[in-house]
Amino acid sequence: MARARPTATAAARPPPPAHDAVLQALPHPCALYDRDDGHLLRCNPAFERAFGALDEHVSRDALLRRLGVPEQHAPREAEVMAPHSGRWYAVHRGASGDGFELLTAVDVTERIEALNAQKRRQEKLLFTSRLMSVGEMAATLAHELNQPLATIVNYLNGSLRLVAQAGGPVQVERALQAARAQAEHASAVIARVREFVRAREPRRDAHRLDAIAGNVVELLRLEAERLQLRIELALAPDLPAVYADRVMIEQVLLNLVKNAIEAMREVAPPQRALRVEGRVNLDGDVEVRVCDRGPGLTPAEQGQLFSPFFTTKSDGLGIGLAICRSIVEYHEGRLFHEPRQGGGSVFGFTLPRAEGRA
Template sequence: MASESVPHENGIRSPDAFAREAHLRSILETIPDAMIVIDARGRILSFSAAAERMFGYSEAELLGENVSVLMPSPDRERHDSYLERYYATGERRIIGIGRVTTARHRDGATFPIDLHIGEAEIDGRRVFTGFIRDLTERQQAELRVHDLQSELAHVSRVTAMGTLATSIAHELNQPLTAIANYVETANELLDTPDAETLEIVREALAECAAQSVRAGQIVRRLRDFISRGESERRIESLARVVNEASALALVGAGERGVEFEVKLDQQADRVLVDRIQIQQVLLNLMRNAIEAMEGSSHRRLRVTSRREEEGLVRVTIEDSGPGLPPEVAGQLFQPFVSTKAKGMGLGLSICHTIVHGHGGRIWAEASKLGGTAFHFTLIDASGDQDV
């Protein structure tokens, strides 16, 4: 008995083909990752059930709409130009590679995602299929782990600081005690300032100077010992470093109404860094900025980069918060100086150590957004080979 045929707009489709399509759709509708199919102009052709749950839109609402509606600024405004650049150059920056970035929910909140895009040609038409995984739960789990690690590190740090303080006190006690004794003796001898006494006073002051030098050497040795850590530097994409750090920093920022913007110099994308360390700097500065804007009516966070002279790239993180209090602006990067009521004042000090260890510098000034702009420089490796 011949199989019954099923009509289709492009011809006749067999029951087997119909069943395969239904089976494929059932699989795609049940996978946890969201799937979005767009055409060559960026218009949405398919929007899976997981995508509906993830973004808060129904498929019917978005069919035919530009996929940029699901993107925060600046990608939202630039998506069409990204497609045009790909058609013109054939250079793949996401397709077939994948990246961690941010997406925009229907309610305006941004959230971190892992995005993978594939390209295909169907019936002579070019289509792109994006598979999207919401990283919010993973990032929150990482944050919980990070908090636990921070608590353990805090206990370890307090213990280490106690041991260090004891060691410093023991090492410095002798020269400081000697200095105090010499000064006290000299002060008493000056009551009878004859020639012989003045000579003894000079000797006492000379010994004070010698003991002061010894105390300074002790402090320098301790400082060198503490800062002797080695970093593993490689040539990295600054865009990748920033994207991954911002995805973690922006967890929950959408609920706070933070408008996030990234504008990086594509001609200065390669930098010589320890990726984890520099992401720690970015994460610290971005979280500080988000916390600083808690009381602001308009909350805007911007990350930019540009090439500087002398083979450096400048990275800037700026916010629209209240700015820095004058009493701390001049000593921001010193340990135990904090603008937070419960802060330990070590974050910016660590940032300073990391950036200087990379051969750069870090500083702060007023931002054009109304708050604070933190700048730091990295070694420009744009002319070097990838590793």
């Protein structure tokens, strides 16, 4: 039991024994303060362990200041880190009618740390997906520029031959040679970019979808909990392995599930659920479907869906689906969208089976 400074009020109104018994039985740090002058009347052992080392714990206001709880915090709950222990607490103040104030501090360190770890992992994934799109943009650019550059060099060579046959003028010949040197230099740069992109070519292997989908769902579990959103995994039990680059397919599924979550921001919590289905389709390929109960898509949106930088979100880049599409097509699969029966969207993709390939 903490040292409680006796004061006039405390002496006049000691906490009833029932209060004390409850206090001692509570597993979280709890303390009873005088509501008016804020000095400590009673506290339980958990409170002693958590805050006893702080001199300020004998005064409610001093303790709250030390913990950094905002002066007039409303609602009367705040999440703060105790400076002396580094642990996080959800601090709650509840006044009772009889002149006492109960302060409880629930240790939420684990949740906060899990959230931070989750945030770091997501930032890393986002970074990977940006890197991948930069790589793809470079590959596309290199591919698109290679052809016209080769043509330019051909024309310049032809013109140089004609100038040589005509015997001048020498200024024109020099200009053409300079132009050819520049075009060849540009080709060399492009060739290096292509080599670099090729060096990090994906690695395809036999992978089980339940492992891939499990990873993605695990990654988004905390975010889903925060949004009171259920993610249901419904994969056919005998799903054959797919022939794929695991990291890339994780990226695709992550992007689709994130879009589905974002599409349900405005949906009431009971309907906030999404389903990841997996089955073998009529062509014998493995098909993954992400089904949400969001608003669906207008015909205009459907037309632009896969164009890079098309977004309807204030915080979106509009590259998620474009990346998904290029990854899926690289895997000889198909990315598709269809309206969901009963409202919402289905975004899905197909992948070849691994049998006979890996």
